[in-house]
Amino acid sequence: MPENTPVPLAVGSHDLPVSPALADFMTRGWAASPPPDAASVPAGRLTTRSNDCDHRFRPHSAYACLTGLAGEDQCDHVLVLEPSGTTGHEPVLYVRPRSPRDGAAFYRDRRHGEFWVGRRPDLAEAERLTGIRCLPLDRLPALLSGPRPPTRLLRGVDPALDHAVHGAAHRGVADHGAAHRDAELAAVLGELRLVKDPWEIAQLQLAVDHTTAGFEDVVRALPRALRHPRGERWIEGVFGLRARAEGNGTGYETIAASGAHACVLHWTRNDGALDPGSLLLLDAGVETDTLYTADITRTLPLSGRFSPVQRQVYELVLAAQDAGIAALRPGASFRDFHRAAMRVVAEGLADWGVLKVSADEALDADSGRHRRYTLCGSGHMLGLDVHDCATARRETYLDGVLDVGHVLTVEPGLYLQPDDETLPPELRGIGVRVEDDLVITEDGARLLSSALPRAASAVEEWMGALLES
Numbered sequence: 371m372p373e374n375t376p377v378p379l380a381v382g383s384h385d386l387p388v389s390p391a392l393a394d395f396m397t398r399g400w401a402a403s404p405p406p407d408a409a410s411v412p413a414g415r416l417t418t419r420s421n422d423c424d425h426r427f428r429p430h431s432a433y434a435c436l437t438g439l440a441g442e443d444q445c446d447h448v449l450v451l452e453p454s455g456t457t458g459h460e461p462v463l464y465v466r467p468r469s470p471r472d473g474a475a476f477y478r479d480r481r482h483g484e485f486w487v488g489r490r491p492d493l494a495e496a497e498r499l500t501g502i503r504c505l506p507l508d509r510l511p512a513l514l515s516g517p518r519p520p521t522r523l524l525r526g527v528d529p530a531l532d533h534a535v536h537g538a539a540h541r542g543v544a545d546h547g548a549a550h551r552d553a554e555l556a557a558v559l560g561e562l563r564l565v566k567d568p569w570e571i572a573q574l575q576l577a578v579d580h581t582t583a584g585f586e587d588v589v590r591a592l593p594r595a596l597r598h599p600r601g602e603r604w605i606e607g608v609f610g611l612r613a614r615a616e617g618n619g620t621g622y623e624t625i626a627a628s629g630a631h632a633c634v635l636h637w638t639r640n641d642g643a644l645d646p647g648s649l650l651l652l653d654a655g656v657e658t659d660t661l662y663t664a665d666i667t668r669t670l671p672l673s674g675r676f677s678p679v680q681r682q683v684y685e686l687v688l689a690a691q692d693a694g695i696a697a698l699r700p701g702a703s704f705r706d707f708h709r710a711a712m713r714v715v716a717e718g719l720a721d722w723g724v725l726k727v728s729a730d731e732a733l734d735a736d737s738g739r740h741r742r743y744t745l746c747g748s749g750h751m752l753g754l755d756v757h758d759c760a761t762a763r764r765e766t767y768l769d770g771v772l773d774v775g776h777v778l779t780v781e782p783g784l785y786l787q788p789d790d791e792t793l794p795p796e797l798r799g800i801g802v803r804v805e806d807d808l809v810i811t812e813d814g815a816r817l818l819s820s821a822l823p824r825a826a827s828a829v830e831e832w833m834g835a836l837l838e839s
């Protein structure tokens with residue numbers, strides 16, 4: 371409807387007609403809507419390992435998500451979303467230009483000089499790669515110290531940018547609303563990654579496929595690892611070789627836990643020998659060059675065969691995982707799959723006589739006794755971060771519902787500590803986790819990691835075939 375056309379009265383309406391004078395009066399005297407805030411999303415800074423050596427750089431996942439840039443050469447870069455129009459933003463990427471050959475940086479700057487770390491794209495190349503307008507990084511300080519719309523910042527990623535945007539020297543007065551507005555930005559940046567698009571799901575499938583290959587490498591390497599005094603490290607190294615060769619590396623520190631080390635939830639020291647009669651809990655994921663990671667756990671009998679008691683624990687965990695996976699569907703509460711898995715665990719522990727109360731009593735919110743043996747949640751969102759979307763608001767994630775395109779892990783475990791006197795001796799020191807990666811579909815969930823066997827006998831057959839090959 372053209373702007374000045376009178377709005378017709380609804381048929382039968384008792385609203386009074388609007389006079390031309392009132393119509394004119396109604397269009398004037400309103401305060402302008404505040405313009406949207408700017409937003410700054412940094413890639414992050416190099417961190418010193420020692421002296422003039424740095425840790426390998428990985429851009430922050432929010433930056434990688436918004437720019438598609440994932441390389442080590444992104445350090446210090448900042449994406450700024452400038453208000454544009456009444457509600458929109460124009461993205462501008464501040465990047466380090468190539469070092470000119472008439473200066474000294476290209477051969478003297480150990481961190482960024484192209485003779486030290488390699489060529490990087492010039493501004494025009496960066497624009498072609500991203501479709502985002504690019505400006506030289508050294509223009510950013512002047513921009514930030516000049517008159518600006520309020521700027522929201524992804525905090526804690528780039529200390530220099532934190533200071534430039536919010537530092538007391540710059541603002542002069544504390545801005546008590548800034549922390550809240552920045553937290554809102556972080557929440558949005560987490561939430562926009564909850565639903566993965568088809569390209570992202572393909573990247574996650576690629577990460578899973580490389581991870582599957584890495585697990586196969588590990589099984590083939592077991593005879594050698596069993597002979598090494600730090601067999602866990604050997605396994606970490608074998609998986610890391612696959613991760614680094616096929617992708618950017620591992621998406622998190624590999625957990626290679628033999629025997630009772632499997633009862634330590636994040637055992638990443640990996641400095642133990644492999645006990646041939648024990649289980650190996652391997653929790654590992656390849657991160658693609660685009661920075662999407664898998665997160666998979668298999669618990670393998672190092673002898674190639676589960677002992678009866680190992681199988682008993684394994685099959686309870688697997689049944690819990692089956693129940694968790696069966697609870698995945700769009701519209702289900704995010705917490706449902708954990709509840710389903712924990713019911714199976716609690717019933718199993720009660721049947722074994724480990725729980726001295728009924729499963730129902732243990733599962734009561736005021737009790738939770740079974741949690742002595744499970745300790746952690748049964749899964750999380752997966753994507754650019756292994757624990758993806760962690761800044762999303764509770765109501766959209768932990769207290770929210772599953773949606774088509776969510777990618778998550780289901781990973782129940784039982785961690786029967788070696789010194790736990792509530793357990794029969796034969797169960798002590800056994801740790802089992804089974805972790806798979808799934809995408810929520812219209813009618814349930816699709817297993818991305820189906821190439822790795824889950825059932826105990828299928829695991830034994832798979833190991834046998836790999837060890838013979």
Ligand code: GLY
Nearest residue numbers: 622653665781805
């Ligand atoms: N590898 C960490 C986790 O499973 O959450």
Ligand code: MN
Nearest residue numbers: 665779781805
């Ligand atoms: Mn996980």
Ligand code: MN
Nearest residue numbers: 653665666805
């Ligand atoms: Mn894991």
